[in-house]
Amino acid sequence: MQRKSLISDECPIARSLERVGEWWSILIMRDALHGLRRFDEFSRSLGIAPNMLTRRLNGLVEVGMLERRPYSQRPLRYEYVPTAKGEDFRMVLMSLVAWGNRHYAEEGTSVEVVERQTGRAVQPMMATAEGQLIPLDQCVVQAGPAASTGMRQRLESIPQ
Amino acid sequence: MQRKSLISDECPIARSLERVGEWWSILIMRDALHGLRRFDEFSRSLGIAPNMLTRRLNGLVEVGMLERRPYSQRPLRYEYVPTAKGEDFRMVLMSLVAWGNRHYAEEGTSVEVVERQTGRAVQPMMATAEGQLIPLDQCVVQAGPAASTGMRQRLESIPQ
């Protein structure tokens, strides 16, 4: 992931992808958010080569998605737990699950996202802080105070 | 993306990533959903090498995210427009934007997602079909009717 193009600085999507853009990283986050903690747990769950697992785990720690926490001295052993930032990534994963469900349900396993207590189906939507739902097509990405002029023009030219 | 591991069949996230897991593909979808249509538009917006653009564009057409549509005969010219599946991917992108905003706002450009008419800030949340918001930590991924036993156990073991 050495794209380092101009857009990386400008676009929040590109910026995000730079950190978690790798396939395994996302899958590891999925498992971490499912409660997996230890090297061996990830290893078995994912069937990933150990060197890759080490690399991705370290990478996720570096970008602040996971925290490395000793759970045993002698021998020194670490477990990997999601940070607040990593925990917050759950929403992205949920969106991905929901999207995949809608479009790839036929093939193989079907899953659904539900409210734990009632079992009612839930799906990602946009909403205001007051809890009012806003249709997706009413939502636009807007340049914030710190946006550069270039980015501002980019955004304002969006028909959407 | 030749991972073809067992999980790919079982997990909706892995399945989704198999289609759109590449960096450029996601960025292209972002631009397509912003209204860009033509080769040249993508090319300029992304600064991507033309061969890569062709490759990714074809890939996205193949997996059904974009539709190739002739907009001129002689010479025969195509434009690329999001299919329903591609359009639906917008929610995932919005989640990614929102997440990136919350955690990478400080560096470089800051943007925000707002309701177009009122300018009120909006964010992705989980909700039922009736529009009732459900806190993320109350949401679980549940095996649907078609789920295999293995997957079912995986999911049920989630503490979450």
Next chain:
DNA sequence: CAGTATCCTGTCCGATACTG
């Protein structure tokens, strides 16, 4: 303008072997 054709590099990833 909308690509195709080549060539090249980096690195993601897999497989396997080894260690305290």
Next chain:
DNA sequence: CAGTATCGGACAGGATACTG
């Protein structure tokens, strides 16, 4: 159990030149 050390292959991605 939790990694480290190597090796090799596939391919994403970059750069550049060329075409109807």
